[in-house]
Amino acid sequence: MRFPVFLAAVLLGLAFPSCERQRNPANPAMGGENGVESPDLEEQADLEETIAALTGGAAEQAEAGILTRVLNGAGLPPDLAVRLEAAVAESPAFVLDLLACLEGDPFLRRLVDKSHPLPEDYEPEDLVELVPGSYEVNRRGLLLRRPAAEALERMAVAARTDGVVLAASSAYRSYNYQVEVYGRNVREMGQVVADRESARPGYSQHQMGLVVDFGSIDDSFAQTRAGRWILEHGSRFGWSLSFPDGYEEATGYRWESWHYRYVGEDLSAFIDLWFGGIQQYALQFIHAWQGANWEADAWEGASWEGPGDS
Ligand SMILES: [Zn+2]
CATH class of the missing domain: 3.30.1380.10 (Muramoyl-pentapeptide Carboxypeptidase; domain 2)
Incomplete structure (x- = not known):
């Protein structure tokens, strides 16, 4: 499956309102003076919706914090997962780089x-x-x-x-x-x-x-x-x-x-x-991402049984 990267860029533009549009001080949901959401949380939620849209995921996936789940489910060292989550909340760079990697030859x-x-x-x-x-x-x-x-x-x-x-x-x-x-x-x-x-x-x-x-x-x-x-x-x-x-x-x-x-x-x-x-970490992340999203892995099945199974 190929993602239309131009579409990703457009949607990611929408995902980062601080870049694209002014906050509305009259609207608490937009993080105005009476708003309860911090800008970071708001942007994180927007990004998760965007990711769900890009990957064909359901709205409830976005609500469940799909990226957090993928990062936690990828078996990464906790400090790396935390750093990546922060990076995603900060800018679209990580997601754009990821989408580039998801183009082309899946092998x-x-x-x-x-x-x-x-x-x-x-x-x-x-x-x-x-x-x-x-x-x-x-x-x-x-x-x-x-x-x-x-x-x-x-x-x-x-x-x-x-x-x-x-x-x-x-x-x-x-x-x-x-x-x-x-x-x-x-x-x-x-x-x-x-x-x-x-x-x-x-x-x-x-x-x-x-x-x-x-x-x-x-x-x-x-x-x-x-x-x-x-x-x-x-x-x-x-x-x-x-x-x-x-x-x-x-x-x-x-x-x-x-x-x-x-x-x-x-x-x-x-x-x-x-x-x-560390190649292993990146491939684990992509594997978890794909498993959580859009590509049922048809070849999944066999697993490592540990020494003695051969
Ligand atoms: Zn070798």
Whole structure:
């Protein structure tokens, strides 16, 4: 589903009366001298109505404080949820950025983590083979979805300009290939260690064809020129670090300095600006938003049962 962004802008204009129209001192409901509502609360209520209208939600959803419910239901750290709620009350910037992220390819914003698998038979239709040139490949036959491959090319060209050569080591993995990868990791490391850095089949972002593991695929990558360059510049090209240092509790995976997911430039900017660069939080928020609003997630169903269920 696509939102008409121009319509969003018009409606958001209506949602912020302090910008668009004068308060009427004779009308208490407008926050005049006898009014009981603070301007913040009034604007918050208006914004929630606007969001409900934009998303086809019912009026009662707006009354129930849909945004508050989504923020609370998204599993975000409480301080982040509070900050975002305040930001939304203050200006339409967050909602406009969100609407931009909700345009276009839904897989770019799809939450795939230890609780949200892909269907076993999901295979992207636009996989293309990576062609070394601007970047290197550490083995033949690596595949990515076309938009990700094109974004990798753009990023690699920019890296070359800075004298840095990127090397792709792993990209698309089919469900069946992930069966092998996960099985091998469990045999070599034991299940507990394997689950910290290897996804169970169906739960890997690699199955989306939107992920590249760069370089050595180990911790040494972070200290390489390529590792530092992507961390600093990758977001500009739509690439987002999936499992950052210190967020294992949120992502389910230990720090993986080499694993970048292509989310598109709108979403990577949204992640950086509003979610402190933590992809997991932004995708959880969008997932909760969609669940609360307009898109019944047809693929929802399977859930992570914890160690021992495979
Ligand atoms: Zn990876």
